[in-house]
Amino acid sequence: MPAIKGNMLIAQSGGPSMVINQSLVGAILEAKKRREIGKILGSRHGIKGILKHDIIDLRRESPATLKAVANTPSSALGSVRSKPSPEDCRQIFAVLKELQVRYFFYIGGNDSAETAAIISEEAAKENFELRCFHIPKTIDNDLRENDHTPGYGSAARFVAMAVMGDDLDNRALPGVKIDVIMGRHAGFLTAAAALARKEEGDGPHLIYLPERPFDMDRFISDVQAMNARFGRCVVAVSEGIADKDGNPVASKFLKEVDSHGNVQLSGSGALGDLLAQEVKTRLGISRVRADTFGYLQRSFPGIVSPADAREAAQVGMIAVREAMKSSSGSIVIRRKSGAKYAVEYGCVPLRNVARETRHMPPEFINEAGNDVTPAFIAYAAPLAGPLPKIGRFKGFPVAKPAPSAS
């Protein structure tokens, strides 16, 4: 399919990440090389910017600005969480046609892929020749067809570093520490806490993922066992843990739902506080603390995985190249086999990535369902990149002086 002449429009959607702007700038830089592409337009806050005609001219941004934006966390064009109705699509197409847009790029997760799919399908119904591409992004790492997704590596790096520091803090002032980590249905980000371990005895000592039913009694006895063994216990818990019937434990406190049907799980410390209270009451341990890492996991500046930044830029670039030769698709990342970490990129139908998400494969979770396996560590370590070195004393003990002979 040959390229068509026209303008392009790009937007960002869903939760921000530390490298989503790499994808945006990657696409802009590649588009600048394409004679087929005229204007490079950016819509603010996803499709909402098209509907409200809040659109900017990205071709006029300087190379220095583009470079600085690429290295800045969060979505520089703003984001949105909304699914277009057929009526929205008609309005969107009216604007796109006015602006002579023939290339549409949407950066985001599974919900954003669904939006791109809807727009692509509705355009086809109207015989509007619009090339629609989804550029992957999600810190949850839950897009189907991908080995991993841009945004995950840097968020995993943040989580690993946070737990590494937190474990040192807990060694200094021992007790039970519960760290609540993002991840609605997929435990990949919580599992990344395991990367914090360097030596025997390092936390996290327990990891609970949404992929396994969460049982409060089992959790309490796990904590009791680890606390008995190490005199302390650091726990990584996914915000998305759910009971055996699939009800999120956090849904007792949180009621908000977005237009894709997602319940709000982040932005509250309630789950951590509930778990801490249970440990305190049932085990009689006095020092029990909970932290919820919250939005820092996806927005903290400067904690970027080198591989993640590079791949995020690549998927943006490759989406523009794919749009020169086909009508729609989602860019995916596949890992090459071999000892050395390397990836290759592909393009799959939008519906293959839209809506449904993927989960941690069983081989990444231990049998007891309270930790990850070495296979997960091997999978995640190159994504998060090299972590800070931790110094520890060898600790040469000083014996009690022998009683004096006098």
Added chain:
Amino acid sequence: MPAIKGNMLIAQSGGPSMVINQSLVGAILEAKKRREIGKILGSRHGIKGILKHDIIDLRRESPATLKAVANTPSSALGSVRSKPSPEDCRQIFAVLKELQVRYFFYIGGNDSAETAAIISEEAAKENFELRCFHIPKTIDNDLRENDHTPGYGSAARFVAMAVMGDDLDNRALPGVKIDVIMGRHAGFLTAAAALARKEEGDGPHLIYLPERPFDMDRFISDVQAMNARFGRCVVAVSEGIADKDGNPVASKFLKEVDSHGNVQLSGSGALGDLLAQEVKTRLGISRVRADTFGYLQRSFPGIVSPADAREAAQVGMIAVREAMKSSSGSIVIRRKSGAKYAVEYGCVPLRNVARETRHMPPEFINEAGNDVTPAFIAYAAPLAGPLPKIGRFKGFPVAKPAPSAS
């Protein structure tokens, strides 16, 4: 007063920081240069390690280990929160005498200075010639006699970077965001959130400190005004905010008290959740989120202010030098006057720093009590060090095409 021959013992106490090991290693390296000092002993978990004879030989640690430990967050010797009784002191002195310790160094905050003062005073009562020094550390920045304290700069840097990223996140998905920051009675760390601002409209848009009574109605109307103005609102709140009668708002949920009489405020998301609930209910704003930065503020690896790391090492070194010429004291940091940031060190009586803390001076807080002043920014910026550059689009708007003439 001439130096005495003997061994030294050093320990860490109170909440860890990102640079408390710099002070420890600074003291060890200086002690190695002193012929008067024999063994360099480290007690684990503060005075608890002396009482339990959990003591290690720090002179045997390699230079590489010392360097790595200095660059590692949290207290490498472990920490403790406990105040010695006269009976504890007698046991402590028995162990110190057995080990021929004549130099005692205690790294920590106001409570640790009090411990050092008690030990110094009790030793004098028994005519045990023990040189007792306090080495300052606290992320709260609340030690009297100091311009600022080691640990604050790096924690302030973390807070500023976290709020910088969080503000970008909130720009992308607008709403009300409440960030709860550490600081029991002093607002310095919460105030550091203001360093995140680079341009007009950047958050935090409101800052609440323990130094001003917190009034819920006033808070709600402040948030309403900022949200009307910017379409969003990022709020930095100290965990220690208290009502007009001085009762911490968080004390409604938290009941734990340590042996120095401090109420637990950290390790729970309850305060943030309460404030978010009030905003949601009373203002009818749908997207309201709260994050409690928690222990990451004091333990995150790699986020170290260069000035803070340097000064933390210096106070450790200077404590050892002071111990060669006087019997007790607390090392303090003073800022030199002049345009360029520079400090000098002093040594004051232990009781000048022990127990009572200092607060934000009035000239650092705006009249309305919901923000800081430019004087605070000038004070805090060199302590936190240079922050990451944030890239933003210039944002050249694209006009709606004129209606076609056809």
